[in-house]
Amino acid sequence: MNSKITSMNRTHFSLFFLSLLILAGCKQSSDNEGEALVALRYEQNETVTYDEAVRFYQLLDNHYSEAKLLTYGKTDVGKPLHLFVMDSDKHFTPESAKQTNKRIVLINNGIHPGEPEGIDASLMFADDILRNKDGMRRLLDNTIICIIPVYNIGGMLNRSAYHRTGQTTPKEAGHRGNAKNLDLNRDFVKMDTKNAKAFAEIFRLWQPDVFLDTHTTNGTDHPQVITLIPFQTDALPEPLATFYHDSLITYLYAQMANAGFDMIPYVDYWNTTPKDGIKLNPQTPRYSTGYTGLFNSMSFMTENQIYANYPDRVHSVYHFKKALVTFTNEHSDRIGKLRKEADKFTSKQKEFVLQWDVDSTRFRMIRYKGYEGETGISPVTGLPRFGFNREKPYDTIIPYYERHIPVKTVKAPEYYILPQAWEEVVERLSINRTDMKRFTKDTSVTVQRYIIKEVKTSPYKYNWHRNHTHVELDIATEKVVVREGDYLIPVNQPANKYIVEMLEPEGQDSFFRWNFFDPILEEREYYSSFGFEENALRYLNEHPDFRKEWEEAIKNDTSLAGNHRAQLGYIYQHTEWADNVTKKYPVLRIEEKIQLPVK
Numbered sequence: 001m002n003s004k005i006t007s008m009n010r011t012h013f014s015l016f017f018l019s020l021l022i023l024a025g026c027k028q029s030s031d032n033e034g035e036a037l038v039a040l041r042y043e044q045n046e047t048v049t050y051d052e053a054v055r056f057y058q059l060l061d062n063h064y065s066e067a068k069l070l071t072y073g074k075t076d077v078g079k080p081l082h083l084f085v086m087d088s089d090k091h092f093t094p095e096s097a098k099q100t101n102k103r104i105v106l107i108n109n110g111i112h113p114g115e116p117e118g119i120d121a122s123l124m125f126a127d128d129i130l131r132n133k134d135g136m137r138r139l140l141d142n143t144i145i146c147i148i149p150v151y152n153i154g155g156m157l158n159r160s161a162y163h164r165t166g167q168t169t170p171k172e173a174g175h176r177g178n179a180k181n182l183d184l185n186r187d188f189v190k191m192d193t194k195n196a197k198a199f200a201e202i203f204r205l206w207q208p209d210v211f212l213d214t215h216t217t218n219g220t221d222h223p224q225v226i227t228l229i230p231f232q233t234d235a236l237p238e239p240l241a242t243f244y245h246d247s248l249i250t251y252l253y254a255q256m257a258n259a260g261f262d263m264i265p266y267v268d269y270w271n272t273t274p275k276d277g278i279k280l281n282p283q284t285p286r287y288s289t290g291y292t293g294l295f296n297s298m299s300f301m302t303e304n305q306i307y308a309n310y311p312d313r314v315h316s317v318y319h320f321k322k323a324l325v326t327f328t329n330e331h332s333d334r335i336g337k338l339r340k341e342a343d344k345f346t347s348k349q350k351e352f353v354l355q356w357d358v359d360s361t362r363f364r365m366i367r368y369k370g371y372e373g374e375t376g377i378s379p380v381t382g383l384p385r386f387g388f389n390r391e392k393p394y395d396t397i398i399p400y401y402e403r404h405i406p407v408k409t410v411k412a413p414e415y416y417i418l419p420q421a422w423e424e425v426v427e428r429l430s431i432n433r434t435d436m437k438r439f440t441k442d443t444s445v446t447v448q449r450y451i452i453k454e455v456k457t458s459p460y461k462y463n464w465h466r467n468h469t470h471v472e473l474d475i476a477t478e479k480v481v482v483r484e485g486d487y488l489i490p491v492n493q494p495a496n497k498y499i500v501e502m503l504e505p506e507g508q509d510s511f512f513r514w515n516f517f518d519p520i521l522e523e524r525e526y527y528s529s530f531g532f533e534e535n536a537l538r539y540l541n542e543h544p545d546f547r548k549e550w551e552e553a554i555k556n557d558t559s560l561a562g563n564h565r566a567q568l569g570y571i572y573q574h575t576e577w578a579d580n581v582t583k584k585y586p587v588l589r590i591e592e593k594i595q596l597p598v599k
Contacts, residue, residue, distance in 0.1 A: 027065040034131035037063060038123045042314045045169040047116040048123065050156045053149050056123050057084045064130040066140060068092040073198035076179035077154035081198040084147040086129060088140035094205040097144050103332045105325055106146045106208035106297075108199075108288060111184050111215070113156035113174025114164040117304050118214025121318040122147050139325050142332035146206055151195060154179025166218040169310035185213075186463040188291035189502060190514040191428050203292065204433040209335050210298050210328050213288040214317055217303035220267040220274060221388035222370045225308040226256065226316040227266040229301040231293035232282050232356060234404045237345040240338040244298045248327055252300075255323035261316040264368065265400055266303050274370055277363065277399035282356035285501055285509040294497045296342040298335075300324070343494040350491075352500045354507045355408035363399040370394055412500050413589035415596075417447065418487040422586060425511050426487060429502070434495050436487045437598035443482045445596070448475055450505055450585035455521065468513045471505050473585075480588065488598045503587050512585070520586060525579040527572045529565045536571045546575065 038056045040048065048056070054069075061069040066088050071080035091097045097104060109118040126147060129136045139145070150156050156174035163175050178184055178193055187196045203211075217227060233245040256263040270277035283290035283299075292299040302320055304313040328335060372392035378385045418425060418436075429436060456470035489499060505512040540547045553570055554560045560567055572578060 027063060031132060031137075033133055036127055036131060036133075038127040040120050040124060040314075042117075042120045042170070043311050045171055045310045047120055047170045047173060047310075049159065050150055050153060050174075053119060053123065054082060057082065057126070057147075057149055060084070060126055060130055065090060066137075067126070067130055072202050073194060075153045075195045075198060076193050077157060078179075079153045081151070081153070081195065081202070082149050083202055084126060084149060085144065086126060086140060086147075087144045088137065091144060094207070097206065100144070101332070101336065102142050102144050103209040103328050103335050104144045104146060104206055105210045105212070105328055106148070106203065106206060107321060108148045108151050108211070108213045110148075110150035110152050110156055110174070111213060111288065112176045113150065113152050113159075114167065114176055115214070115216030115304070116156075116170065116173050117216065117310065117313040117317050118302070119150060119156075120314045121214070121321060122149065124314070125318055125321050136322075139322075139329050141329060143325055143329040145325060146202075146208065148199070148202070151199065152178045152184050153195075164218070164306070167216070167306050180464075183463050185215075185288060186286045188288055189285045189428070189509050190463075190465070190511075190516075191431070192464055197431055200428075200431045203295075204431070207295070208292075208297055209339055210324060211288070211292040211300070212321065212324060213299075213301045215301055215303045216306050216313070217266065218306040220269075220370070221307050221390070222264070222267065222274075222305065222368075223393065224262050224264045224369065225305050225312045226261055226263050226320060227303045227305070228252070228263055228320075229266045229280065229283070229289060229303060230402075231289045231299040232280065232404045233402070235282075235293060235353065235356065236296060236298075237342040237349075240296065240298075240342040243334070243338055247331070248298060251327050252320065252323050255326070256316070256319060259316075259319040259323070261312075261319055262369075263316075263320070264366070265402065266301075270399070270401060273373060274368055275394075275396060275398060277401060278368075279358050279401040280404075281358065282404055285498075285507075290509070294501060295495065296339055296346060296497075346496050347492055347494055349496055350412055351409055352412055352497060352504075353406040353409050354501065354504055355406070356404040357407045358401050359403040359405045360401065362403040363401045365397050366400045368396055368398045370396075408506055410500065410504050410506070412491045412496065413448070413591050414491060414593050415590040416489040416491065416499070416503050417445070417482055417588040417590065418489060418503070419483070419586050420485045420487065422516065425502075425516055428511075429487075429489070429499075432495060432498055434489060434499060435493050436489050439482050439484055439486045439488065440597045440599055441484050443597055444479060445482050445588075445590065446477065446479050447588040447590055449478050449480075449588055450475055452505070452521065452583040452585060465515050468515070471512065473505060482588075488596060505585055517586060520581060520584060523579050523582045525582075527568060527577070529568060532568055532572065532577075535577070536568055539571060539575055539577070543575075549574075 037059050057069045060067050066086055068085045070083045075081050085092050091100055109122050129139055155178050158175040159172050161172045182193055184195055187193050191197050230249055233241045253263055267274055267278050268281055270279050285291045285294055289299040289301050302317050371388040371390050373388050375384050376387050451474040453474050454472040455468050458467050458469050501507040502511050
């Protein structure tokens with residue numbers, strides 16, 4: 001590209017911004033439809049840069065009294081995470097917002113900046129509401145809209161035409177990884193990034209009733225421009241669950257069809273082809289929808305079709321946002337009542353599901369339009385490869401498996417005790433506004449403790465960790481001394497699902513699974529084949545019943561017979577000599593309500 005032309009274009013764009021800022025000298029509010037302040041280039045297959053996005057939101061903030069651009073913390077790239085808030089009554093703090101009877105909608109964009117249509121659509125959506133296009137400012141009557149312009153700022157700053165190999169438009173976009181090259185949509189509970197910590201601060205302070213995360217999928221090719229991943233209905237308390245599934249989700253599909261964008265569920269095959277059916281996989285807390293669902297938010301993830309043209313992708317997710325906020329605005333009182341009931345239920349809940357699976361017995365039939373999948377010849381290599389043939393469309397009815405059954409459940413204790421040594425866990429619980437109290441003195445308490453019988457760990461790194469894929473537990477009753485400053489966590493709060501998911505080792509995205517407690521799997525004490533003999537002999541002499549057990553084990557176990565170290569090892573592992581820390585899970589359970597010295 002000619003550098004002089006490029007320089008001229010940048011100059012003109014800067015002058016355009018300057019002129020808009022001058023026009024926005026004083027904040028305005030009018031019932032008349034105003035002029036658009038946001039000039040996007042998605043029709044030319046271009047998406048905004050990070051700096052342009054921030055400047056446009058600042059422009060809207062400067063121009064309209066109903067808008068405010070806020071910042072929360074820092075992200076890994078060093079820039080703050082922005083939150084753009086729109087409210088007709090100018091409640092721009094979570095504290096003042098809670099004093100209203102309005103519902104809060106949080107829209108997250110750019111978690112994967114190579115999937116940027118949500119970024120452009122939110123700018124257009126905010127501009128249209130504030131300038132009252134087609135009377136859209138009415139959407140603020142009963143709703144406060146919060147928009148994260150760009151979540152993965154580091155990824156968006158790493159802009160290129162060569163990041164997303166299956167995507168032909170827009171011309172340039174950001175990178176999937178953040179400044180640490182981590183996938184932020186796997187980081188919501190382990191929080192290895194400053195981005196995730198800033199997001200959790202926003203989410204837990206504002207406590208949105210409805211949440212949306214915008215994405216693009218490069219999976220199956222089909223004519224529909226937009227697909228939908230909701231949170232699993234069965235994981236929400238009733239009657240919120242039924243309202244979410246039967247009213248809100250049904251409305252969204254109908255409104256998208258009315259807008260000219262037939263929406264289908266995200267295409268995750270039940271078998272080997274969508275003709276056999278598609279399924280909604282459980283959303284675990286590592287993902288945005290799984291994390292927000294823990295707090296009874298009605299959560300969604302849109303997945304636009306990567307093979308569709310970019311303007312249609314932007315328009316489709318724009319209409320989804322409009323439909324989502326319209327429904328929330330029109331059903332504000334009902335949603336508020338249902339969420340209060342859900343939080344009250346969760347605060348008293350004692351049985352929790354740690355693992356869900358798709359229910360193969362419950363499904364509904366849906367219309368599905370697709371393209372035949374077949375083996376063709378690659379125009380690049382000249383060799384056979386699988387692909388979708390757009391010259392062979394089909395229209396059929398398929399089963400959609402969207403319901404779930406519990407696979408693993410747990411009864412929660414009255415309290416968890418978390419030793420203060422595990423400060424990274426304490427930090428994450430605190431960011432999520434977990435109610436925790438501290439022991440004021442050393443205290444002897446009878447507790448239940450998990451013993452790690454077996455653990456299997458992935459041999460592969462996954463988002464900076466080697467996840468524990470399988471764990472088997474025993475449980476023991478012990479009398480322990482809890483130290484002054486350790487944490488008592490009551491299981492009687494709206495955050496109960498988050499607390500149980502994260503502190504129970506078998507939770508699918510628990511702190512244990514994500515390696516936060518890995519030091520307890522390592523042995524610090526050991527025995528010598530020579531040095532342990534004196535103590536081992538004394539123990540056998542002082543414990544004749546154990547000596548009989550040991551001798552019987554040697555007689556019946558060929559791995560012990562004739563093996564000096566193995567026989568000593570049996571004594572070490574089966575007596576008080578064994579390391580009293582290894583494989584003993586540090587988070588303790590108290591099963592009954594008792595008075596404890598905490599504050």
